[in-house]
Amino acid sequence: MQKLKEETQKMVRHIKSYQIIRRSLMSCAFQYTVIFFILGAICSVILSSFSFAKPYAIWLFAFTHLASIIFTIEYLLRILAAPANYPNQKAYKARFRYLFSFYGLVDFVAILPFLMIYLLWDTEVVHLIILPYIFIVFKLIRYSKSFRLIGHVLHEVRDELITAYTACGILVCFSAILMYYIERSAQPEAFSNIGDGLWWSIVSFTTVGYGDIYPITPLGRILSSFISLVGIAMIALPTGIISSAFMTAMQRKNKK
Numbered sequence: 001m002q003k004l005k006e007e008t009q010k011m012v013r014h015i016k017s018y019q020i021i022r023r024s025l026m027s028c029a030f031q032y033t034v035i036f037f038i039l040g041a042i043c044s045v046i047l048s049s050f051s052f053a054k055p056y057a058i059w060l061f062a063f064t065h066l067a068s069i070i071f072t073i074e075y076l077l078r079i080l081a082a083p084a085n086y087p088n089q090k091a092y093k094a095r096f097r098y099l100f101s102f103y104g105l106v107d108f109v110a111i112l113p114f115l116m117i118y119l120l121w122d123t124e125v126v127h128l129i130i131l132p133y134i135f136i137v138f139k140l141i142r143y144s145k146s147f148r149l150i151g152h153v154l155h156e157v158r159d160e161l162i163t164a165y166t167a168c169g170i171l172v173c174f175s176a177i178l179m180y181y182i183e184r185s186a187q188p189e190a191f192s193n194i195g196d197g198l199w200w201s202i203v204s205f206t207t208v209g210y211g212d213i214y215p216i217t218p219l220g221r222i223l224s225s226f227i228s229l230v231g232i233a234m235i236a237l238p239t240g241i242i243s244s245a246f247m248t249a250m251q252r253k254n255k256k
Contacts, residue, residue, distance in 0.1 A: 018084035021077055031143055034074060038139050041067040068114030071139075075107045106138045149249060157245040164238045168205070171234065175227050176201035182220045190214075205231040 024030060044060040044067075047053045053060065079095050086094035098104045141147040154161070180197035183190065190213050191197055200213040204227045215224050 018081050021081035022084040025074070025077060025081060034070065035140070035143050037067040037070045038136055041136050065114070068111055071107065071136075072111045072114060075111055078104070078107065103142055106141075110136050110139055149253070150246075153242065153245045153249050156249070157241050160241045161238055164234075164241060167237075168234050171227075171230065172198070172201045172205050175205070175223065179215065179220060179223055182217060182223065183215050186217050186220075201227065204228055206235060207231055 041064050044064045048057060048060050078098060082098040083089070083091040083094040086097055089097065099108070141151065176197035177194055179200060180191050180194045183197075184192075191200075196213060200215075203210050203213070204224055207228060215221050
């Protein structure tokens with residue numbers, strides 16, 4: 001009985017410590033600090049691509065390095081405090097759930113350059129290490145109500161969007177194959193395979209019209225006109241779905 005009581009008290013102490021860490025992570029001071037380093041890291045990556053910023057490259061690198069340290073500390077604290085987010089699960093299960101969640105993966109990718117730079121410093125791959133910093137943008141989603149609202153809206157209409165984009169994909173593939181067989185004899189270099197037809201179909205379907213590949217036969221032009229007209233309607237379909245769901249969410253939010 002005494003042993004059970006001690007284990008219960010120990011568990012309560014652990015839960016309280018997890019909750020303290022969680023409250024610290026949710027505090028305004030901590031969140032504003034992380035947002036500052038997220039925006040600063042993004043600006044440093046952008047500025048490092050300009051020639052006028054080359055004299056300050058070492059300072060930009062130092063700031064991104066410091067930001068990576070902050071992100072690493074945040075990542076470790078979130079792993080430690082994960083049981084407070086999932087109180088009905090065991091500690092190790094709660095941590096695994098965070099590690100493989102969307103935010104957990106984004107947090108890991110954000111510190112990936114910091115972990116890899118020491119291993120690959122003397123190799124040519126070091127120039128590619130900066131690429132994962134692009135995913136730092138997704139860290140802003142956690143601290144923005146607007147981003148979370150958009151994510152909630154997309155989640156609500158995911159079935160409708162899957163249906164709409166599936167229909168678009170079927171039409172794109174069908175028109176690509178058909179255009180390839182129509183145009184391959186007239187211009188074998190432009191439509192050398194169905195992949196070229198797929199590129200033409202996507203460009204025409206989205207009404208972008210780069211003009212690098214286009215049909216020259218009468219039948220091909222008729223098909224191209226049809227695809228362009230249908231493309232306008234099909235692209236507007238998911239846009240309407242998202243707009244309607246977003247307006248519904250905003251009305252629901254205003255009522256609350």
